[in-house]
Amino acid sequence: MTNSQKLRFFSHLIKLGFKEIEVSYPAASESDFNFVQDLINNGDIPDDVWIQVLTPARSDLIRKTFESLKGAKHAIVHMYNATSCLFREVVFNADQKETIRLATTHTQLVRELAEEYASKVSKPVFSNIAPLVSILLASLVTQYGTNFRFEYSPETFSQTEPAYAVEVCEAVKKAWLSGPGSTWGDGRKEERIIFNLPATVEVSTPNCFADQVEYFATHISEREKVIISLHTHNDRGCAVAASELGILAGADRIEGTVLGNGERTGNVDLVTLALNLYSQGIPPHLDFSDMFSVIDTVTECTGLPVHPRHPYAGELVFTAFSGSHQDAIKKGFEALHKRQATGDIHWELPYLPIDPADVGCTYEAVIRVNSQSGKGGIAYIVKQAQSLDLPRRMQIAFYKVVQSISEATGRELSVQDITDALRKEYHVGGSQFDGRIVLRSYNLTDSVTDGTATPADPESGPDRQRTLTAKVLVDGVVRQISGTGNGPLSAFLNALNSGLGIDLAVREYSEHAIGGGSDVKAASYVEVIPPNADSKDKTQGGFWGIGVDPDITGSGLRAVLSAANNAIGKTELKGAAFENDEKKLNGMQQ
Numbered sequence: 034m035t036n037s038q039k040l041r042f043f044s045h046l047i048k049l050g051f052k053e054i055e056v057s058y059p060a061a062s063e064s065d066f067n068f069v070q071d072l073i074n075n076g077d078i079p080d081d082v083w084i085q086v087l088t089p090a091r092s093d094l095i096r097k098t099f100e101s102l103k104g105a106k107h108a109i110v111h112m113y114n115a116t117s118c119l120f121r122e123v124v125f126n127a128d129q130k131e132t133i134r135l136a137t138t139h140t141q142l143v144r145e146l147a148e149e150y151a152s153k154v155s156k157p158v159f160s161n162i163a164p165l166v167s168i169l170l171a172s173l174v175t176q177y178g179t180n181f182r183f184e185y186s187p188e189t190f191s192q193t194e195p196a197y198a199v200e201v202c203e204a205v206k207k208a209w210l211s212g213p214g215s216t217w218g219d220g221r222k223e224e225r226i227i228f229n230l231p232a233t234v235e236v237s238t239p240n241c242f243a244d245q246v247e248y249f250a251t252h253i254s255e256r257e258k259v260i261i262s263l264h265t266h267n268d269r270g271c272a273v274a275a276s277e278l279g280i281l282a283g284a285d286r287i288e289g290t291v292l293g294n295g296e297r298t299g300n301v302d303l304v305t306l307a308l309n310l311y312s313q314g315i316p317p318h319l320d321f322s323d324m325f326s327v328i329d330t331v332t333e334c335t336g337l338p339v340h341p342r343h344p345y346a347g348e349l350v351f352t353a354f355s356g357s358h359q360d361a362i363k364k365g366f367e368a369l370h371k372r373q374a375t376g377d378i379h380w381e382l383p384y385l386p387i388d389p390a391d392v393g394c395t396y397e398a399v400i401r402v403n404s405q406s407g408k409g410g411i412a413y414i415v416k417q418a419q420s421l422d423l424p425r426r427m428q429i430a431f432y433k434v435v436q437s438i439s440e441a442t443g444r445e446l447s448v449q450d451i452t453d454a455l456r457k458e459y460h461v462g463g464s465q466f467d468g469r470i471v472l473r474s475y476n477l478t479d480s481v482t483d484g485t486a487t488p489a490d491p492e493s494g495p496d497r498q499r500t501l502t503a504k505v506l507v508d509g510v511v512r513q514i515s516g517t518g519n520g521p522l523s524a525f526l527n528a529l530n531s532g533l534g535i536d537l538a539v540r541e542y543s544e545h546a547i548g549g550g551s552d553v554k555a556a557s558y559v560e561v562i563p564p565n566a567d568s569k570d571k572t573q574g575g576f577w578g579i580g581v582d583p584d585i586t587g588s589g590l591r592a593v594l595s596a597a598n599n600a601i602g603k604t605e606l607k608g609a610a611f612e613n614d615e616k617k618l619n620g621m622q623q
């Protein structure tokens with residue numbers, strides 16, 4: 034990363050709420066060194082944030098590291114040396130004692146430098162110098178006034194003999210806490226020594242790592258003076274589990290990266306850790322409510338993409354393709370909305386561990402349709418996109434339509450594909466989707482009262498009989514048809530039968546409002562059956578239709594016509610041809 038990318042990343046980490054941020058390995062290069070100095074000198078570090086810097090146990094590099102911290106308010110100096118048998122033998126050619134000596138002598142150096150850089154009073158070294166020079170030097174030292182904390186990592190901890198890892202850290206603690214003039218370790222929280230226990234390479238199951246952490250936590254002396262930190266890598270893909278079990282085993286702190294970048298398979302992902310807590314109702318005190326900005330920052334700074342299935346952040350992680358998942362999610366949302374109406378806002382929804390909205394996602398991607406999707410998911414999309422709440426049996430009918438398209442095309446269907454399929458199938462949503470018969474206008478009048486009623490007709494009543502005259506386009510030709518019934522739907526069915534020879538009866542009808550206020554519309558759903566079909570045996574094929582209209586009667590009539598269009602298919606329609614002369618029909622209701 035360039036220094037400006039690092040600054041962008043750092044600022045984003047601050048925004049997310051991190052309070053301890055390892056910013057650099059200052060001794061590695063001038064640019065790493067300068068980055069730390071720039072942060073300090075440009076006032077980019079909030080007062081409540083501790084920057085952390087990494088150094089190996091080498092005196093030249095430790096000195097350089099301290100220099101980079103000149104002027105910092107709070108700094109954690111993080112020193113490491115590997116302690117495992119393999120590294121002792123192969124990399125350092127050192128036995129156990131020499132490895133301890135490497136750690137302790139450099140810890141002493143860190144302590145001395147920390148005391149020097151933290152100093153707020155002139156030191157005895159200046160007493161032999163001329164007073165003016167002494168004051169000048171004293172003010173140079175005084176101006177740092179840095180609060181230091183010390184972190185020590187027995188690198189390769191998880192491959193180190195557990196008792197030996199404790200032995201190394203005991204020696205380091207002693208060197209840190211009991212040096213001459215040491216003011217550290219008086220029990221104040223910010224001065225506790227941090228022992229950071231790395232799974233430098235993840236080599237075991239998470240429970241094994243947790244056992245090692247537990248051993249360390251229960252064997253290190255003066256536990257109250259120690260913060261136990263974890264630093265897990267993901268070589269076996271278990272860094273999250275290892276960190277979580279490590280915390281349960283007694284650790285206090287975790288080091289990781291945002292979205293899990295780092296050497297090889299990366300460091301543990303802090304987004305996953307934080308949101309795992311969040312999903313259990315535990316506030317992580319990190320703000321991931323705008324996950325897209327996190328992804329943008331990480332990908333633009335590192336040049337590395339985020340996997341579509343990355344926990345909580347990937348583009349597919351709140352998406353269900355499978356039918357049974359979609360059905361459960363649809364039902365879950367319905368139950369949630371009912372609960373929310375009673376003031377119960379807790380999140381509990383099948384297949385969605387957290388509310389996608391909490392990380393800045395919309396619900397649009399929650400359900401996506403392919404050939405394995407079912408009626409519930411498709412109905413969910415129809416409701417989301419078109420505010421149409423299809424009745425259950427109609428969902429099944431439309432599902433078959435969508436599935437055949439999906440199988441024929443062999444691809445995922447978009448919301449637009451499904452919207453178009455519904456419009457085409459049920460002749461709604463514009464003249465381009467019209468069926469063979471189109472309702473142009475109608476006129477409804479009360480006529481004879483004979484006391485009969487058709488239960489399937491919503492506007493029927495025991496004392497009403499209606500006459501409906503409608504102007505319809507049939508295969509492009511204007512026709513006028515007329516019929517009677519105890520409600521508008523039965524009158525219309527009667528007109529279709531007498532005028533065009535389409536003999537159908539209503540088996541199921543439902544309706545609901547769309548929108549509210551002056552824009553409110555009615556949506557009606559009708560299933561019609563031919564006269565020979567058993568109206569009670571609902572497995573016998575009916576034909577469904579949808580009607581949407583500002584007027585409830587209009588929506589019902591349109592739904593009947595939509596269903597009738599499906600029922601007639603390409604059958605030739607009977608009845609006398611009517612004049613194709615609209616002027617003669619001017620008297621009718623438009």
Ligand SMILES: CC(=O)SCCNC(=O)CCNC(=O)[C@H](O)C(C)(C)COP(=O)(O)OP(=O)(O)OC[C@H]1O[C@@H](n2cnc3c(N)ncnc32)[C@H](O)[C@@H]1OP(=O)(O)O
Nearest residue numbers: 058060061062088089090091113114115124125188233296
């Ligand atoms: C586990 C981790 O991931 S820790 C983070 C590691 N990150 C980095 O290494 C990035 C920054 N590192 C660098 O820029 C360089 O390695 C530097 C500047 C630190 C050192 O560079 P060089 O002096 O050229 O040494 P180089 O890296 O080749 O070799 C490392 C030397 O340090 C020794 N060493 C390695 N780690 C440590 C350590 N933690 N403490 C003390 N000595 C160490 C090695 O044994 C080796 O010594 P040798 O030359 O006597 O054999």
Ligand SMILES: CC(C)C(=O)C(=O)O
Nearest residue numbers: 113186188231233264
């Ligand atoms: C320096 C240590 C903590 C490290 O990076 C590791 O062991 O992975």
